[in-house]
Amino acid sequence: MGDDVELEILHWRVRVDADATRAAYAVVPRGGADTCECDYCRNWVAQRDALLAGPIGALLAQLGIDGSRDAEVVEYGPELASGLRHYEAWYDCIGSIVAGRPVRPAPGTGVVPAATALTDRVGIRLTDSSPLAHAPFAGKALVRVEITARLPWIIEAPPPS
Ligand SMILES: [Zn+2]
Numbered sequence: 001m002g003d004d005v006e007l008e009i010l011h012w013r014v015r016v017d018a019d020a021t022r023a024a025y026a027v028v029p030r031g032g033a034d035t036c037e038c039d040y041c042r043n044w045v046a047q048r049d050a051l052l053a054g055p056i057g058a059l060l061a062q063l064g065i066d067g068s069r070d071a072e073v074v075e076y077g078p079e080l081a082s083g084l085r086h087y088e089a090w091y092d093c094i095g096s097i098v099a100g101r102p103v104r105p106a107p108g109t110g111v112v113p114a115a116t117a118l119t120d121r122v123g124i125r126l127t128d129s130s131p132l133a134h135a136p137f138a139g140k141a142l143v144r145v146e147i148t149a150r151l152p153w154i155i156e157a158p159p160p161s
Pocket residue numbers: 033036037038039040041042
């Protein structure tokens with residue numbers, strides 16, 4: 001496609017169609033976290049705008065990704081020392097990784113390699129597998145952008161135990 005641009009993201013290089021990605025997100029009614037009632041997702045949504053006001057929001061915008069329209073948000077529990085919660089949020093972008101290895105679970109163990117730090121609390125992984133992608137992305141070559149974030153618990157309801 002003529003609108004493709006190449007971008008360097010940490011140690012990857014991607015070729016993406018940000019306009020087509022924006023157009024796809026424009027017809028996604030709501031993100032995964034917004035369709036879920038659980039307190040983990042509510043805690044994510046409560047601080048999502050603040051998170052997206054930082055460098056990760058700028059990066060997603062550059063790719064045409066709407067940060068409020070995640071494919072899935074997952075919470076992996078608290079960090080012992082700080083109490084910050086480990087979150088992941090998954091997004092998709094129309095395009096492909098042209099340099100740098102897609103991050104994939106290790107064969108055998110299924111362990112997913114650590115994200116590459118973007119800031120002290122936010123990391124990213126780029127990969128080429130997009131489970132749970134929103135319908136407008138079906139059948140397209142995609143870059144899956146996985147964000148990891150260490151976030152405080154800010155909603156009134158206590159964390160589920
Ligand atoms: Zn949830």
